[in-house]
Amino acid sequence: MKLGIVGSGIIVKDFLSIAHHLKHTTILSLCSTKRSEEDARALAKEYLIGQIFTDFEDFLKSEADTVYLGLPNHLHFSYAYQALLAGKNVIVEKPFTPTIEQATVLSRTARENHLFLFEAVTTLYQPDYRRVKELIPSLGSIKLVRCSYSQYSRRYDRFKNGEVLPAFDPGCAGGALMDINIYNLHYAAGLFGTPESVHYFANMERGIDTSGVLLLDYGSFLCTLTGAKDCSAPDSCIIQGDKGYLIQDSPANICEGGRVILNDGSEETVGSHSCSHRMISEFLEFENMILTGDLTNCYRYLDHTLCVCEILTQARRMAGIVFPADGQEVQ
Template sequence: MKLAIIGSGMIVNDFLPMVSDIPGIELETIVGTDRSIAKMNDLKKTYGINEVSTNYEECLKNERVDTVYIALPNHLHFSYAKQALLNKKNVICEKPFTLKLSEMQELKELALANHVILLEAITNQYLTNYKKIKEAVGTIGDIKIIECNYSQYSSRYDAFKRGEILPAFNPKMGGGALMDINIYNIHFVTGLFGEPQKVNYLANVEKGIDTSGILSIDYGDKKVVCIGAKDSTAPIRTIIQGNEGAIIIDGATGTLDHFTVINRQNESKLVDCKVHTHRMYEEFLEFERIIREADFETMKKQLDHSEMVMAVVDKSLVTAGISLG
């Protein structure tokens, strides 16, 4: 995979130290704004990226690039991904895929029409521990209640309070607790249990954006609560309750470091099948394979999942009266 990284923010700085562990990924270009040239030159030197660019269109014409990794504020995912697909580049797009379901569907059509790969970078769907949780769900009887709490006080919330609206809290840029943090819980839950019957998002809204909120998801025979907060703090934990036992996951649903299965007799078993310390390793390992093998079957499966998540997002935002973009 000959990769162009678009953006040089927090997630790119997190991703780059890990990427050399994946054979087959060549760092061709990093693309960003004039504001970030010095930062990108530092990254180029540290991680052996071939070139720095401030011209995205030129990057899309570069034949040494076959894939773009879009790591930009949420509202830019759609237009940057669309341009790349029209130029027949594979696209790995950071979560949340787009601001609206219809945008995601348009990208899917474009990828299929142009015979290129399109994938959402959502860590949990690729983690071995997630596959193990899927297996464990079958061992705790009928599932009744699922509770996911991903609450992490954000330093960007302090800035928001002072009146400095960074992308993660900007409704025009597709920010908010649902899009930024609760989205991991939505992926987690729908990846296990499929399409919900009903959703309702009860949000704390400040200056037009949800700084925290409770998303209830109804499956008829099981009820789910997904909490995402950037304005307050709590233990980050997920519990799946069945009539024969429970699964407890300490830590974020985007990371899934390990989990515990407890039966009704209170006997517990710790499961830790982590294959790498970095949560993004397994997804990029799989992205490299999917792109190398042009595995459209897997791509379609992953896109169906992302589409289901975007449908939940669309409906949830409507119930909370939040409009993004």
């Protein structure tokens, strides 16, 4: 990949720290805001990135064939759309887009132009998550699924003091569902697909969900997905069937390890992969799909992303969380 990066915040710095694992990728350019240009120059120096841009249109004229967007949620759609129209493959940080309508437009544009388009969500690419998929039949008929991911956010202290940062701003498509519960949703939808119905019960403060419980009804079983940015608790994912249960004592963005315990008392470990950094597996797979031209696999992941966007949009609208994109027409 000849990669161009947009943004110079937390996730971009995280990505740069693992980028040396991508043996077939060169990072050509970084596009930041004008206010963060100095920060971007420091990153470029540290990671030997040749070009810095503060204008996205100029950035799109550069040689990069693939663009990684580490931007606030409400900018994902317009930046990804412009990049696709400029003929670039696009890797968008999670959550893919604030609405299903926007996600559908991006998906259509990528497919029409035979371009790669990924949502960077670590869950789906973790080796132990794949092992969970293989182990599910041993649990018998699935009855209940519970995933819990809570992280008290320092930004919540600032929110309580009246400062609204993007993660808590409906104007930036923030909130606990979009920011943290989305990992639980990817976990469940990646295993079980589209549910029959969706309900979201949220703790709301000033128009945004600071925590909440997403209920997915699959007809023969139920999933409860809990995500919080205003309180903390141990994280876990538990799948209960009539022959036994599987438990992972890690958040759904990491999905590391776990056990299957069957009713007959037998026990099996889920995996032994220690996750040195949660972002390595996803980016290795993006690189490999692009290198081998594997659009079929890419679009399989994209179908899953559309399923998740549909659920997020339904759940959020049901809870009365309104984003600016809800009132906008998309192409």
